[in-house]
Amino acid sequence: MPEYNYSDAEESSQYIKQFIKSNPQTAIISGSGLGDIADMIQDSITIDTTKIPNWPKHSAPGHEGKIISGTIEGRNVIMLQGRFHYYEGHSMKAVIFPVRVIAMLGVKEIILTNASGAINDSYHAGEIIAVKDHINLMGTNPLIGPNESKWNERFPDMTNAYDKKMLNVLSSLGLKQGVYAAFSGPSFETPSEVRMAGILGADLAGMSTVPEVIAANAMGIRITVLSCATNMAAGIQPEKRLTVQEVLDGSKRASEKLSGIIMSLIKYLNQE
Numbered sequence: 294m295p296e297y298n299y300s301d302a303e304e305s306s307q308y309i310k311q312f313i314k315s316n317p318q319t320a321i322i323s324g325s326g327l328g329d330i331a332d333m334i335q336d337s338i339t340i341d342t343t344k345i346p347n348w349p350k351h352s353a354p355g356h357e358g359k360i361i362s363g364t365i366e367g368r369n370v371i372m373l374q375g376r377f378h379y380y381e382g383h384s385m386k387a388v389i390f391p392v393r394v395i396a397m398l399g400v401k402e403i404i405l406t407n408a409s410g411a412i413n414d415s416y417h418a419g420e421i422i423a424v425k426d427h428i429n430l431m432g433t434n435p436l437i438g439p440n441e442s443k444w445n446e447r448f449p450d451m452t453n454a455y456d457k458k459m460l461n462v463l464s465s466l467g468l469k470q471g472v473y474a475a476f477s478g479p480s481f482e483t484p485s486e487v488r489m490a491g492i493l494g495a496d497l498a499g500m501s502t503v504p505e506v507i508a509a510n511a512m513g514i515r516i517t518v519l520s521c522a523t524n525m526a527a528g529i530q531p532e533k534r535l536t537v538q539e540v541l542d543g544s545k546r547a548s549e550k551l552s553g554i555i556m557s558l559i560k561y562l563n564q565e
């Protein structure tokens with residue numbers, strides 16, 4: 294069982310480096326059912342993550358374990374299809390391990406997508422929201438434990454956790470900005486939890502993302518998060534029950550629009 298420490302990540306990144314032509318500048322990390330974005334990647338090489346030493350194992354529906362390397366608009370990108378969730382029983386160290394590894398490959402920015410429930414009742418199901426900040430209600434933090442100073446300092450700043458420049462690009466594309474509250478899952482939230490998160494200032498509820506955002510910030514990697522509000526959060530529409538099928542269907546419908554947004558972000562990064 295790997296400890297997901299620095300030397301484990303070095304071993305994983307060395308394995309990946311054998312397959313990729315040049316160091317990726319931008320990583321795309323995609324969530325539930327949002328894997329279609331891979332179709333945008335040119336000159337692509339696919340790496341089966343089950344072959345990568347120390348890589349955690351997948352179990353969530355809609356999360357294929359693949360890494361795709363190639364270019365979009367001439368920019369070197371690496372896409373991680375599917376990721377690891379705390380609710381799967383992975384340790385937080387395993388959840389952020391892919392972010393640690395891509396940092397070693399030289400990634401400077403991450404574009405991350407996820408699915409969430411809309412707490413803000415001015416949002417509609419299927420809308421894509423740019424995350425501007427988060428509230429960590431997962432009850433833990435991925436940096437707990439002895440500090441690996443080669444990776445990050447003990448107390449990383451989170452003041453501008455979501456890259457302002459990329460957020461400005463997303464606003465110019467007409468996306469609303471919202472605050473994401475992360476719960477551990479896997480049960481969906483109760484209506485009271487959703488109400489509480491709304492009172493605390495959250496617009497979206499989800500079960501992922503915050504660990505990766507913390508890890509990226511700690512290592513000085515810029516990150517932007519596109520959240521597909523696949524459903525209204527529990528209790529926002531009284532009596533309506535939530536299903537994972539609704540989440541997967543919503544993600545599928547949003548996938549084309551998300552691809553367009555990611556393309557615009559990459560074009561922006563190219564001329565930055």
Ligand code: HPA
Pocket residue numbers: 408409410411481482498499500523524525526527535540
């Ligand atoms: N809550 C938490 N996570 C989610 C939801 C939700 O309503 N929808 C999709 N992911």
